[in-house]
Amino acid sequence: MFEVSEITEKTKSESLTMESIPISKQSEATAGKIKLDGPASASQPETPITPERAIIQSRDFSFFYGSKMGVEKINMDIEIGSVTAIIGPSGCGKSTFLRSINRMNDLIPQTRAEGVLSVGGQDIYDKSTNLVNLRQQVGMVFQRPNPFAKSIYDNITYGPKLQGIRSKAKLDEIVERCLKAGAIWDEVKDDLQKSALALSGGQQQRLCIARTLATMPKVILMDEPCSALDPLATARIEDLIAELKGTYTIVIVTHNMQQAARVSDRTAFFCLGKLVEYGMTDKLFTNPREQATEDYITGRFG
Amino acid sequence: MANITADKEKTAAAGFNRPLRLTVTEDLRGFIAVKVGHSLLFLTTFVSVVAVFLIFFFVIKEAIPFLFKGGLSEFWARMSEFSTSLNWYPHNEEHPEFGALTIFVASLYVTVCSLLIAVPVGLLAAIFLSDIAPFGLRQVCKPVIEILAAIPSVAYGVFAVMVVAPWMQNKLGFSTGTNVLNASLILSLMALPTIISVAEDALSAIGREIREASYGLGATRAETMIKVVLPAAHSGIIAAVILGMMRAIGETMVVWMASGQSAQIPSPWWDLSQSVRTMTGTIAQEMGEVAKDTDPYYVLFAIGVVLLIFTFILNMISEFFMSRFKKTVRGH
Numbered sequence: 071m072f073e074v075s076e077i078t079e080k081t082k083s084e085s086l087t088m089e090s091i092p093i094s095k096q097s098e099a100t101a102g103k104i105k106l107d108g109p110a111s112a113s114q115p116e117t118p119i120t121p122e123r124a125i126i127q128s129r130d131f132s133f134f135y136g137s138k139m140g141v142e143k144i145n146m147d148i149e150i151g152s153v154t155a156i157i158g159p160s161g162c163g164k165s166t167f168l169r170s171i172n173r174m175n176d177l178i179p180q181t182r183a184e185g186v187l188s189v190g191g192q193d194i195y196d197k198s199t200n201l202v203n204l205r206q207q208v209g210m211v212f213q214r215p216n217p218f219a220k221s222i223y224d225n226i227t228y229g230p231k232l233q234g235i236r237s238k239a240k241l242d243e244i245v246e247r248c249l250k251a252g253a254i255w256d257e258v259k260d261d262l263q264k265s266a267l268a269l270s271g272g273q274q275q276r277l278c279i280a281r282t283l284a285t286m287p288k289v290i291l292m293d294e295p296c297s298a299l300d301p302l303a304t305a306r307i308e309d310l311i312a313e314l315k316g317t318y319t320i321v322i323v324t325h326n327m328q329q330a331a332r333v334s335d336r337t338a339f340f341c342l343g344k345l346v347e348y349g350m351t352d353k354l355f356t357n358p359r360e361q362a363t364e365d366y367i368t369g370r371f372g
Numbered sequence: 373m374a375n376i377t378a379d380k381e382k383t384a385a386a387g388f389n390r391p392l393r394l395t396v397t398e399d400l401r402g403f404i405a406v407k408v409g410h411s412l413l414f415l416t417t418f419v420s421v422v423a424v425f426l427i428f429f430f431v432i433k434e435a436i437p438f439l440f441k442g443g444l445s446e447f448w449a450r451m452s453e454f455s456t457s458l459n460w461y462p463h464n465e466e467h468p469e470f471g472a473l474t475i476f477v478a479s480l481y482v483t484v485c486s487l488l489i490a491v492p493v494g495l496l497a498a499i500f501l502s503d504i505a506p507f508g509l510r511q512v513c514k515p516v517i518e519i520l521a522a523i524p525s526v527a528y529g530v531f532a533v534m535v536v537a538p539w540m541q542n543k544l545g546f547s548t549g550t551n552v553l554n555a556s557l558i559l560s561l562m563a564l565p566t567i568i569s570v571a572e573d574a575l576s577a578i579g580r581e582i583r584e585a586s587y588g589l590g591a592t593r594a595e596t597m598i599k600v601v602l603p604a605a606h607s608g609i610i611a612a613v614i615l616g617m618m619r620a621i622g623e624t625m626v627v628w629m630a631s632g633q634s635a636q637i638p639s640p641w642w643d644l645s646q647s648v649r650t651m652t653g654t655i656a657q658e659m660g661e662v663a664k665d666t667d668p669y670y671v672l673f674a675i676g677v678v679l680l681i682f683t684f685i686l687n688m689i690s691e692f693f694m695s696r697f698k699k700t701v702r703g704h
Contacts, residue, residue, distance in 0.1 A: 174584060177580075203590070216581040216582055216585040220603070228599070282589070
């Protein structure tokens with residue numbers, strides 16, 4: 071835990087003086103984390119997630135696309151207020167699992183879920199699930215920034231307006247609060263009516279995060295949020311994740327193992343649709359239990 | 373240069389069996405091939421561009437004797453008769469009248485009525501196809517709808533005259549079966565494939581990512597369609613409507629057969645069961661009957677000029693919205 075916050079500090083200071091320090095330094099600073107012979111903090115004891123602390127609980131959860139299996143029998147608890155990273159090779163079901171948490175996969179025809187996936191103690195694959203409320207409280211940030219072709223202001227107010235908030239004063243307040251929380255306020259405050267598409271990729275992604283915050287979610291799912299961004303924009307998003315941690319529960323899928331090591335408290339390793347290993351990030355990266363995990367994080371495959 | 377060549381000969385000449393330098397004949401052959409190819413491609417493109425200008429030129433040229441006969445006062449009198457008078461009697465020997473207002477209004481009637489039918493139907497069909505229809509159904513529906521565009525217009529005309537017209541006379545009690553409503557119905561059917569496929573393309577171009585963003589914020593399918601997808605695709609949809617409009621305004625065979633060919637403005641104005649005669653119908657009907665180089669002949673070209681201007685403007689507008697739509701999709 072200690073080390074994670076230390077690195078976040080480092081990232082922050084670097085992004086402040088980004089002119090002078092090349093961004094490559096940042097990865098050097100954290101490269102050691104994924105080595106097997108890691109620092110002493112690796113021996114930190116596993117803290118089990120008590121049922122009261124688990125906001126998302128998956129019990130033998132399987133998801134199928136037609137006859138093809140997406141994920142199989144996932145058992146995993148996610149702690150409230152923490153950052154959980156999901157890593158694994160392409161096509162291993164990490165995005166499938168993530169998108170299952172707010173039932174985004176429903177939009178794909180002929181999909182089917184088995185087992186129990188509960189959010190806030192409620193089985194979300196129950197027929198009586200209110201999808202609108204679920205998705206507003208389990209927000210999602212996507213792989214590529216996907217702002218609407220509207221103004222920045224309208225992008226943020228889209229969710230609140232769906233909830234029926236009409237008061238101008240209230241919407242203004244939400245816009246300011248979310249843009250500040252999304253660490254983009256200073257860059258856009260002068261012209262909120264500008265088209266969101268005119269922003270840079272990194273700004274767009276922060277806007278998308280801010281937009282997600284506007285519906286007051288409890289959980290934010292991030293599906294490779296930095297894969298379309300350059301290292302500088304990535305660093306800013308990672309800072310933002312560190313800031314949002316605690317207030318929100320964040321689940322992040324990433325291909326970038328160093329990113330997982332930098333931002334997350336716990337890491338889950340998926341392979342071929344199964345959850346191979348799940349534990350504290352420090353431990354998983356320095357002293358993995360499974361051979362497959364070790365092979366993956368040391369770059370022997372994937 | 374010489375230095376490099378010398379070095380190359382010394383060091384790395386081995387292994388390259390075929391010469392790396394063009395011979396003079398090869399060079400020449402390549403030069404000629406490029407020149408001939410380019411000019412051939414340019415010429416074929418140029419032909420179609422020139423064709424457009426020639427069409428404009430000849431139509432206007434034939435219309436000029438009607439428009440600019442006599443002095444300025446006569447020109448004004450003619451123009452005001454042409455554009456405001458209701459009396460279309462170009463073949464009257466003693467006192468021909470060239471009031472084409474009924475004809476313009478008829479074109480407007482038929483076009484607007486057909487759009488009133490085709491736009492809602494086409495748009496809803498496009499929404500269904502792009503958003504709701506399962507993949508398999510869509511794969512069947514799209515080609516079938518496009519077949520509508522491949523049916524020759526005379527077949528539509530026969531359908532209008534043989535099926536729709538008797539039905540209107542017998543079942544709806546209209547005094548004539550060939551009327552505004554009949555022509556509009558058939559025209560809307562003909563404009564549908566254009567509207568559906570262009571609008572569907574526009575809606576599908578709004579990617580899954582944008583839709584997912586909206587669903588992820590708790591929007592329902594209908595809210596996503598109305599608040600995100602349709603606004604983002606609006607320029608493409610406008611282009612679809614205008615392309616459908618061009619199809620309707622320029623269509624000849626169907627309106628000739630189905631609109632009844634009588635030069636009058638429906639009265640009262642909402643009575644769609646009356647016959648009219650459109651610009652295209654007039655030209656098609658009378659071109660074969662008039663003597664060349666007479667006023668009745670020239671006036672048809674004057675109508676043609678008006679028609680050309682109409683479609684030209686519509687084309688420009690649709691181009692404008694298409695390019696704007698492409699910009700929205702690209703995001704700058």
